[in-house]
């Protein structure tokens with residue numbers, strides 16, 4: 026079933042020749058719709074991502090701290106987070122809609138659950154990776170448990186913690202596109218619209234490319250913050 | 264090395280120092296849960312304040328266990344450990360640990376802290392103000408002979424030997440009355456290790472801490488210890504004695520084997536040349552009347568005249584035969600000074616030197632390079648005998664000047 030060009034084109038303002046011929050990518054159309062479509066969509070995309078990663082971070086951190094002290098609890102968390110992670114995202118969105126409706130809450134619940142496993146696994150690895158010698162020295166010098174955690178274990182786990190956040194963030198940026206089904210926000214909206222409505226490629230390509238660029242930018246930001254947070258890893262060896 | 268500077272730095276703070284503590288092990292046993300036998304079995308000994316006690320023994324004999332019991336990283340199964348008479352069990356573990364300098368077997372510097380922050384760990388926990396911490400860090404870098412610019416570096420930028428020094432500085436930071444040092448020079452090449460040992464002894468002369476020092480190297484134990492506790496598998500303390508006693512009278516076959524068949528030679532490392540009663544040097548200055556000088560030469564084991572300058576530093580030698588033919592001490596055609604030994608050498612070094620020099624008497628120089636005395640091969644080998652004529656008195660460690 027071939028769509029007739031022009032007939033089902035999105036009717037945004039005047040159509041340029043590129044749009045009329047359904048060119049692969051129409052710059053003029055893109056820049057025309059930057060401020061009403063793509064700009065706001067990026068903003069929403071980012072907000073949805075940050076909320077999901079932030080909530081996921083808090084839950085995963087709490088769980089990993091418990092798991093660090095109580096290995097059997099860690100096994101339990103692992104089972105739960107793995108289960109949640111393996112549910113296909115579309116299915117999970119659909120499952121949640123009856124309970125929480127077509128809302129941002131639904132989207133965030135689903136998005137957050139996908140961050141848990143990867144962050145939890147990385148955080149636990151990071152904490153367990155702190156060398157026993159260093160911990161022994163810390164204990165022997167009279168650091169309390171809390172001081173050991175705050176001054177030694179968490180700082181030394183930063184590389185693993187940031188690694189977990191990076192994977193979670195990039196994953197969520199991808200999933201927010203799908204979340205547009207239940208929550209009409211983010212770069213998923215133009216993508217879904219393009220898929221459903223037309224064979225017009227510009228909208229689809231623009232949103233997809235922007236999602237990728239967003240993921241890169243946020244990832245670069247995270248790499249940068251790790252660099253700032255871990256001056257000891259920057260130093261050259263003797 | 265900045266020996267003078269650090270000595271001054273330490274001396275400057277001497278009055279503020281915490282006095283060293285006496286450490287008592289009283290029937291101490293430790294059984295780890297699930298282990299077949301005890302890791303430490305009814306161990307008793309006392310380390311007087313300001314002394315170095317070396318725990319030595321094969322791997323797994325309970326040395327680290329003994330240390331960790333002191334600062335309550337693990338709990339006693341039996342017996343008691345007292346610091347200045349007070350049981351450690353009555354103490355809050357965290358407070359106790361901050362009062363005990365602890366150098367762990369694997370150094371364990373915080374990789375994410377600068378050297379300065381590593382050293383400042385305990386002072387920060389104790390809430391010292393910034394100025395005081397800064398001054399203390401600078402002082403300690405000097406004490407362990409590290410350049411001040413190291414303060415801003417991270418541990419991985421330092422060599423193994425430098426890291427060991429930081430570990431020691433970190434343990435010393437809050438001026439603890441007791442130091443526990445678990446193989447502090449373990450993973451280090453022999454040359455650096457030897458130097459760190461010497462520096463450590465120099466430092467200990469100044470700070471006079473009570474120190475428990477673990478090693479599994481008997482030579483290190485003999486060099487470092489005022490007292491040596493020899494342990495064997497199963498956590499038994501086999502002998503607790505001074506190095507000289509252990510070398511002279513090993514308690515049993517195990518100790519005898521552990522100290523080695525060369526223990527007589529090792530005993531020579533306990534004494535230095537200036538501990539011997541040296542014969543006077545037959546010395547004279549150029550132009551002195553040869554007659555009376557010749558008589559002194561004839562009476563000396565050396566059989567040669569040592570020509571010295573105004574300060575007493577040797578310039579050369581003149582054989583007895585030639586001297587007899589001269590009327591004055593000659594200033595030309597002197598034989599070279601040849602082999603000499605500083606008086607701080609151990610008897611073992613002295614003996615080795617004499618034996619490579621054809622067993623001739625050895626001219627010993629004092630620290631200023633002046634001819635101080637003559638030592639014979641008989642004297643040196645006499646010291647090998649456990650009950651030889653010069654009683655094996657061990658000089659008060661660290662005070663060679665006094666006994667010289």
Ligand SMILES: Nc1ncnc2c1ncn2[C@@H]1O[C@H](COP(=O)(O)OP(=O)(O)OP(=O)(O)O)[C@@H](O)[C@H]1O
Nearest residue numbers: 295296298302321322323324325326327328329479
């Ligand atoms: N936490 C522990 N749980 C159970 N057994 C232990 C524990 N720590 C040490 N042991 C056992 O206790 C004994 C003494 O160990 P310890 O570490 O004190 O020996 P060590 O003399 O320090 O040895 P090394 O020279 O190898 O450092 C060993 O048999 C060891 O296996």
Ligand SMILES: [Mg+2]
Nearest residue numbers: 326327328368
């Ligand atoms: Mg050990």
